[in-house]
Amino acid sequence: MDLKEKLLASFMAFENQLDLEHPVHDIRSEAIKNFEQLGFPHRKLEAWKYTSLASLQKTDFTLFPKEDNSLEYREVKPYFLHEIDTYKIVFIDGIYSSYLSETTHDGVDICLMSAALTKPMYKPIIDVYFNKIAKAEDSLTSLNTAFTREGAYIYIPKNKAPRKPVEILHLSTGSEAALMLQPRNLIIAEDNAELQVIERHQSLSSNAVLTNAVTEIFAGKNAQVDYYKVQNDREGASLIDNTYIDQKDSSQVSVHTFSFGGKLTRNNLNFFQDGSGINSVLKGVTILGEKQHVDHHTLVHHQQPHCESHQDYKGIFGQQSTGVFNGKIIVDKIAQKTNAFQQNNNLLISDKANVNTKPQLEIFADDVRCSHGCTIGQLDQEALFYLRSRGIPQKEASALMMYAFANNVLESVRIPELKARINKLIAKKLGVNVGFAL
Amino acid sequence: MLKIKNLHAGVESKKILKGINLEVKPGEVHAIMGPNGSGKSTLASVIAGKEDFEVTRGSIVFEGEELDELAPEERAHKGIFLSFQYPVEIPGVSVTNFMKTSINETRKAQGQKEMPANQMLKLIREKSQLLEIDRKFLSRSLNEGFSGGEKKRNEIFQMAMLEPKLAILDETDSGLDIDALRVVANGVNKLRSESNAFVVITHYQRLLDYIVPDFVHVIHDGKIVKSGTKELALELEEKGYDWIKQEAVL
Numbered sequence: 001m002d003l004k005e006k007l008l009a010s011f012m013a014f015e016n017q018l019d020l021e022h023p024v025h026d027i028r029s030e031a032i033k034n035f036e037q038l039g040f041p042h043r044k045l046e047a048w049k050y051t052s053l054a055s056l057q058k059t060d061f062t063l064f065p066k067e068d069n070s071l072e073y074r075e076v077k078p079y080f081l082h083e084i085d086t087y088k089i090v091f092i093d094g095i096y097s098s099y100l101s102e103t104t105h106d107g108v109d110i111c112l113m114s115a116a117l118t119k120p121m122y123k124p125i126i127d128v129y130f131n132k133i134a135k136a137e138d139s140l141t142s143l144n145t146a147f148t149r150e151g152a153y154i155y156i157p158k159n160k161a162p163r164k165p166v167e168i169l170h171l172s173t174g175s176e177a178a179l180m181l182q183p184r185n186l187i188i189a190e191d192n193a194e195l196q197v198i199e200r201h202q203s204l205s206s207n208a209v210l211t212n213a214v215t216e217i218f219a220g221k222n223a224q225v226d227y228y229k230v231q232n233d234r235e236g237a238s239l240i241d242n243t244y245i246d247q248k249d250s251s252q253v254s255v256h257t258f259s260f261g262g263k264l265t266r267n268n269l270n271f272f273q274d275g276s277g278i279n280s281v282l283k284g285v286t287i288l289g290e291k292q293h294v295d296h297h298t299l300v301h302h303q304q305p306h307c308e309s310h311q312d313y314k315g316i317f318g319q320q321s322t323g324v325f326n327g328k329i330i331v332d333k334i335a336q337k338t339n340a341f342q343q344n345n346n347l348l349i350s351d352k353a354n355v356n357t358k359p360q361l362e363i364f365a366d367d368v369r370c371s372h373g374c375t376i377g378q379l380d381q382e383a384l385f386y387l388r389s390r391g392i393p394q395k396e397a398s399a400l401m402m403y404a405f406a407n408n409v410l411e412s413v414r415i416p417e418l419k420a421r422i423n424k425l426i427a428k429k430l431g432v433n434v435g436f437a438l
Numbered sequence: 439m440l441k442i443k444n445l446h447a448g449v450e451s452k453k454i455l456k457g458i459n460l461e462v463k464p465g466e467v468h469a470i471m472g473p474n475g476s477g478k479s480t481l482a483s484v485i486a487g488k489e490d491f492e493v494t495r496g497s498i499v500f501e502g503e504e505l506d507e508l509a510p511e512e513r514a515h516k517g518i519f520l521s522f523q524y525p526v527e528i529p530g531v532s533v534t535n536f537m538k539t540s541i542n543e544t545r546k547a548q549g550q551k552e553m554p555a556n557q558m559l560k561l562i563r564e565k566s567q568l569l570e571i572d573r574k575f576l577s578r579s580l581n582e583g584f585s586g587g588e589k590k591r592n593e594i595f596q597m598a599m600l601e602p603k604l605a606i607l608d609e610t611d612s613g614l615d616i617d618a619l620r621v622v623a624n625g626v627n628k629l630r631s632e633s634n635a636f637v638v639i640t641h642y643q644r645l646l647d648y649i650v651p652d653f654v655h656v657i658h659d660g661k662i663v664k665s666g667t668k669e670l671a672l673e674l675e676e677k678g679y680d681w682i683k684q685e686a687v688l
Contacts (some may be wrong), residue, residue, distance in 0.1 A: 381490075386526040389486050390536070390596065391514035391544035400539065404530025 003057040003180075004039055008032070010063050011146060024117055024148065027131050031145035038139035050324045050356050051266055051295040056210055056238055061180035063147075065093040069173045071204075073100060076171060079202045083417040086198070087166040089152040093173055094181045096150060100169075108162050113151035113184055125155060129188055133244040133272060134214055141242045144182045144214040151184040151213075154195065158220070161194035165415060168197060170213075172237075174205025181211045191220035191248075196415060200230040203237040215243045219251040221275065226414055227255045232425065233262035235290070242268045249275035256413060258422055259286040259294045260429050270299045273335075276306045284313035285406045285422070287429045288321035288353075295324035302335040302365075311342040314406050316430070317353035328360040329370060336365050342372040347379060347402060399432030406430075439464050439635050440485075440604055444496035447484045454480045456660035457496070462604065467636045469646055469671060472657035473679040478639045479523055481657070482608040485637075486520035487513045500604065515547040517603030521593040521610050528580040533592065534562060536580050537599050544600065565598040569625050586613030594625045601629070606637045611645035623648030643675035656682050 001009070011032050015025070040057055041048040069092050080088065087110045090100040096112055103111045116122040117130075134141050152168045172179055189195045203209045219225050231239065239262055245253055259265055271280045286294050300309040315323045325344040346355045359372040379401055387397035406426050413419040445458040454477045462468055472478050484491050485498060487510035498505045505513060528536070542552045553561075566576060569591050581589050590610050597605050607626070611619055626636065626649050638649055646654075646668060654670040655662045656679075663682055664670065674682070 380526070383526045383528055385488055385510060386522065387528070387536075387540075388510035389514055389520050389522075390540040390600070391511050391547065392539055393511045393543060393547075394509065396539070396543065397511075400531060401528065404528060408530050 003059070003061060006061075006063065007143065007147075008036055014064070014147060018149070019118060022117070023127070024130065028146050028148065031136070031142040034136055034142035035139050035146055038137075038142065041139060047297060047326070050322070051264070051293065056264070059178050059208055059210070061178045061208070061210055062176040063180055065095070065176055065179055069093050069095070069175050070097065070099065071171065071173065075204075076100065076169075076202075079169060079171070079200060080167060081165070081198055081415070081418055081421065083421075084415070085164050087162060087164060088169065089166065090169045090171065091150065091183065092171050093175065093179060094150060094170075094183070104162070108157065108160050109153065109155040110162060110166055111153050113153045113186060114149055116153040116186065117148070122153075125188065129216065129218055130186060131216070133216055133218075133246045133270075134242070135244070135270070138242065138268070140212055140240055141214050144184055144212050144242065147182045148184040152187070153185070154187045154197070156189045156193040156195050158190040159192045160190075165196040165198060168199045170201045170211065172203045172205075172209045174203065174207040176207065178208035179210070181209065181213075183211065183213045185213070185215040187215065187217045187225070189217075189219050189223040189225050191222055193220060193223045195224070196226045196228075198228045198230065198415075198418060201233055201237065201239055203234045206234055206236045209237045210240075211238070212240045213242065215241075217243065217245045217253065219245065219247045219253050221249045221251060223248070223251045225251075225253045227253070228413070228415070228418060229255065229257045229267070230422075231258060231262055231265055231294075232260040235263055237262045238264040240266045240268075244270045244272070245280070246272050246274055247278045247280065250277040251275070252279045252281070254281035254283070254412060256409070257284040257296070258425070259284065259288070260425060261292065262294075263292065265294045266297070267295070268297045270301075271309065272301050273303050273307045273309075276304045278304070278307040280307075280309040281412060282309070282311040282313075283409045283412060285409045285426065286313070286315040286317075286323055287406060287426065288316070288323065289318040290321060291319070292321045293323070295326075297324075297326045297328075299328045299330070300340065302329070302331040302338045302340060305334065305336045305338070307335065308339045309341065311344075312409055313344045314409050315344070315346040315355060316349060316402050316406060317346065317355055318349045320350070320352045322353065323355040325355075325357040325374070326360060327358070327372070329362070329372075331363040331365050331368050331370065333364040336367045338365060338368040338370070340368070340370040344374045345405070346376045347405060348376060349379070349398075349402070396432065399430045402430050403427060403432055439501060441499040442485075442496070443499075445481075445484070445493065445498060446495035447480065447491050447493045449491060453494075454491070454660055455484065458657075458660070458662060460655065460662065462635045462637060464603075464635055465632045466653065467630070467638060467649065467651045469638045469640060469651035469654045469668075470657060471640060471643075471654060471671060471674060473683070474641070476657045477660040478657055479608055482520055482606045482637070482639055485606055486510055486518060511543070512547070514600075515544050519597050519600055519602035519605045521590075521597060521605065521607040523608040523612065525581045525589045525593055527582045527584075529582050531580050532577050533580055534576045537562065537596065540596070541599060561599060565595055568598055568628060569595045570621050571595055587615060587618040590614055590622060591618060594622050598625060598629060602634065604635050604637070606639065608639045609641065610638070611640055611642065619645065620648060643671045646671045658682055
């Protein structure tokens with residue numbers, strides 16, 4: 001039985017454990033039909049030309065893991081941003097760990113999707129926001145919707161800001177030979193609200209894990225949301241991340257994606273600008289080796305005038321790693337005075353590494369500024385000679401240049417301790433011993 | 439200190455240097471002049487170890503050691519410094535951190551410990567004052583958005599920091615206004631000593647008013663066609679290079 005059949009066959013049993021009277025039941029039923037019809041995406045589809053899910057579909061993933069896995073804090077401490085105090089929403093093999101988490105209902109809700117989907121007090125919010133921007137025509141998003149049960153739920157009412165950043169951590173223990181996880185997050189920052197989120201998927205063994213995650217983020221008028229995705233998983237882990245962001249007037253949302261690990265990572269990052277004066281920031285640093293694969297598909301849909309978007313993705317590819325960047329920008333006819341900027345720069349440091357990059361601009365307005373630039377290259381030999389002539393050995397000079405290249409993207413990270421962490425990760429990834437912050 | 443014998447070098451099939459002979463002793467300043475395309479910058483790059491150029495014949499010996507097999511960084515560790523005609527922009531690396539890395543890598547190669555931070559700061563302060571460099575300038579990305587003059591001043595600042603035995607200044611005067619030229623020349627003159635040497639490559643005599651050479655050599659078509667004292671530079675200024683070219687043909 002391949003993965004699609006297994007998923008379809010499991011759906012009924014899954015639903016029977018849940019409340020069939022809840023309106024979400026209809027959404028799930030609709031979603032599973034979509035998935036059944038569409039199936040897993042395949043390489044004949046333009047959007048999946050360079051990323052194959054074929055081998056994952058042949059893996060016998062466990063869909064519903066045992067519920068008794070627990071972990072001590074000291075075992076997982078390195079995966080938290082433990083230098084600072086944070087709210088924590090932690091899942092172990094897809095199951096919420098109250099022991100490792102720190103949630104709150106003090107003026108803001110930082111808690112669980114399972115609670116939000118079942119408790120009547122959350123129903124008005126769920127009715128307004130849940131599954132409103134996640135694309136039904138995307139088969140993997142529909143698959144996640146069908147199996148929606150758990151994830152992070154964050155609700156920041158008007159004019160509020162939590163006292164500290166929120167960490168969402170998905171841990172997998174390796175107790176199953178192969179495990180499939182489908183977390184579903186809903187994040188709402190109402191007008192003038194502020195929020196910082198750090199999200200991480202971390203496998204603790206080399207066993208296979210496939211995560212198909214969906215996150216919906218709503219930013220109200222003048223809200224500010226900073227979202228950081230740390231993707232530094234182990235060799236058996238694959239991640240398909242589907243993130244949908246809806247922004248209202250004058251809101252600012254940034255998403256930073258740091259892709260340093262995992263076997264296969266696909267990031268579908270979608271911004272919908274539903275107001276004017278909006279700023280959307282999409283930044284990424286990808287540093288890969290071995291046979292790792294990362295595919296960034298971004299979409300920024302400018303639907304109203306006077307908005308901005310800034311995309312800057314840097315990639316460094318070694319050994320036999322492969323990368324994809326596909327950046328789509330749509331500017332509707334009404335969206336005059338749009339300022340859309342997109343850049344994707346890649347360094348290939350091995351003959352066997354491979355990158356495909358493609359800007360995709362669909363502009364229907366006539367008074368806009370849209371710029372894009374994609375580069376794939378090697379280290380600048382002239383610059384390398386310059387550094388070497390000052391006594392810096394070739395290996396260190398190359399590492400220093402790559403470090404500087406990638407580090408540029410970190411300027412916009414607003415949590416200093418996270419920035420320092422990522423800084424160190426980049427240095428470690430590049431094998432450079434950097435005794436200072438550049 | 440430096441002995442170049444019958445040096446032939448080029449890029450792929452193109453011969454650029456066709457038999458250079460030059461000896462530089464400690465305490466000396468040599469000026470190398472010549473028309474565009476004569477091979478001046480190639481000579482500088484070959485001494486510094488740029489791998490784009492292939493040495494086909496002859497030798498470069500520095501302090502008794504053949505340089506041919508040495509990488510650019512190894513030559514730097516031995517005390518050779520090249521001030522670039524076109525310094526490269528390196529975004530994301532500040533001047534200060536670049537200098538720290540450069541000095542400490544050199545010390546490491548020489549078997550010394552890293553320079554203590556306070557000593558480094560003192561050195562940076564001292565040398566930046568010598569070159570009249572603003573503190574803010576040091577935290578900027580290396581050469582990124584620098585004016586031509588700032589780039590050249592930064593090259594000489596690096597030289598002052600590294601205190602090389604042999605410094606090759608490749609057209610350091612190009613792109614400098616008269617004030618910047620004075621600052622740069624002053625920096626060079628303050629660093630002159632009995633134990634180090636300079637090779638100053640220039641197209642114009644102007645720089646040599648400020649950095650007075652002991653010897654002047656004229657390169658034409660990959661060879662040194664005339665050598666003399668500083669008066670030769672003045673003669674060139676007056677008569678132009680055509681005179682040398684004609685003489686070379688004869």
